[in-house]
Amino acid sequence: MWPGVLPGLPPVHAYPHAITPPAVDGEPTEAVHLRQKMTERVIAGGWVLSAAVQDALRTVPRHRFTPESPLRTAYDDDLAVVTSRDESGTAVSSVSAAWLQADMIEKLRLEPGMTVFEAGSGGYNAELIAHVVAPAGHVVTVDLDPYVVQRTQRFTAEAGRGQVTVLLGDGSQGAPGHMPRGGFDGSAITHNCWDISPAWREQLAEGRYLVLPLEIHGYTRAIALQRHGDVLHARDWTYCGFVRDRGAAARTTPTTSLAGGELHLCHEDGTPPDAAGLEGALRGPRHEVPTGVTVAGMESFETLQLYAATTLPAFCRLALDRSRDTGLAAVPRGADAAAIVEDGSLAYLTNVLVKDGESPKERRSEFIVHAFGPVGARLAERMAACVRSWDQHVRGTGYPQMTVHPAGTPDHELPTGHVLDKTSSRLVFQWPGQRSAAQATADAAVLAEAGGGR
Incomplete structure (x- = not known):
């Protein structure tokens, strides 16, 4: 303020300023520096390849969408920043880790001028997408929480490009009133989904991509699904985790407690297991079956989880x-154990260290199956065979071919594979070296008719 314009002001002083102007008016120079470092880490991790997504990460001020957090927290590339919790303290809204947001946006395969739908708002992810589809593109983002919607409207207005429309509503219904002719050019769902809403497929343009964190027997993967008519084809998979859906499609995990609450059977898909007899079985002898399959420390076996979940009956x-741990079950620390239940018996997969070493690469652990109950030995052998089959046919080959079909699609119209039924969709998994249970049954019937069945 020039002296004399307002009476009573102190003398004018000069203050130091940054040599390099910040990228966004009013942001501290440290934010620019941290944003560049975050971007370089995401690029080095192999999560982002396109120049458009790289530029979005370098430009959009992430800290403006997480004002509750320190700058270094906002720009931690591996950290999801919680922005809202419910009465119990459970996170219900967050800004996901930067590497995961970049990975999902890459999977959308966007181009300038496209219109994109997002379910689950926060602002930052929508602004990243808006930057990629600029200057003529647009993002429509929907959330059912008025608080989240208000935040997103404010932040995108203050720190955005003016290309984001924020709506209050249930994201599972899409945004039909804002859908361009022919459908959205891409759709991103930013909360865990147990099922795939028909609206997401119906409002997606032909040949374009829906990217969502899908729960498959409790295991979450961010999957890019490409639309071909009424069928969605999986193209890319990423191990991940998001806050759970709270809309009309939200689902509570069916759980059966055992041993006074020490153990819990979680059954997200299919028919819940009959737990009759399991309490007594757990107090009886334990069968242990080594699989002979080992993994190095820090080696990923994420495909084994889905392989077991989608091929083993009664999973x-x-x-x-x-x-409450009394040592009754050796569930691996930090994770639930893959399990199967049948005829009052239980088998589950665990691991033991069989070779120690100074580095993770030198250490190896072997998968072991523990089982209880009258048919526990049989279940243990079944699960061990599954692990060996994964090791022989799937390990190192990546994720399976998967297609998503509308609920009600007749079996004879589905491709050969292992079928997982949801409320609105039927998922078919085609694993290397595996036939579906239906195909195996059909083959057995043919052999029986030919006199070769046993």
């Missing part, structure tokens, strides 16, 4: 309440 997951 569920065994969770341990560690505050």
Whole structure:
């Protein structure tokens, strides 16, 4: 303020300023520096290849969408920043890790001028997408929480490009009133989904991509699904986790407690297991079956989880309440154990260290199956065979071919594979070296008719 314009002001002083102007008016120079470092880490991790997404990461001020957090937290590339919690303290809204947001946006395969739908608002992800489809593109983002919508409207207005429309509503219904002719050019769902809403497919343009974190027997993967008519084809998979859906399609995990709450059977898909007899079985002898399959420390076996979940009948997951742990079950720390239940018996997969070493690459652990109950030995052999089959046919080959079909699609119209039924969709998994249970049954019937069945 020039002296004399307002009376009573102190003398004018000079203050130091940054040599390089910040990228966004009013932001501290440290934010620019941290944003560049975050971007370089995401690029180095191989999560972003296109120049458009790289430029979005370098430009959009992430800290403006997480004002509750320190700058270094906002620009931690591996950290999801929680922005809202419910009465119990559970996170219900967050800004996801930057590497995951970049990965999902890359999977959309966007171009300038496209219109994109997003379910689950926060602002930052929508602004990243808006930057990629600029200057003529547009983003429509929907959330059912008025607080989240208000935040997103404010932040995109203050720190955005003016290309984001924020709506209050249930994201599972899409945004039909804002859909361009022919459908959205891409759709991103930013909360865990147990099922795939028909609206997401119907409002997606032919040949374009829907990217969503899909729960498959409790295991979440961010999958890029390309639309071909009424069928969605999986193109890319990423191991991940998001906050759960709270809309009309939200689902509570069916759980059966055992041993006074020490153990829990979690059964997200299919028919819940009959837990009759399991309490007594857990107090009986334990069968242990080594699989002979080992993994190095820090080696990913994420495809084994889905392989077991989608090929083993009566699959569920065994969770341990560690505050009540009496050593009844050796559930791996930090994860639930893949399990199967049948005829009052239980088998689950765990691992033991068989070779120690100074580095993770030198250490190896072997998959071991533990089982209880009258047919526990049989279940243990079945699960061990599954692990060996994964090791022989799937390990190192990546994820399976998967297609998503509308609910009600007749079996004879589905491709050969293992079928997982949801409320609105039928998922078909085609694993290397595997036939579906239906195909195996059909082959057995043919052999029986030919006199070769046993």
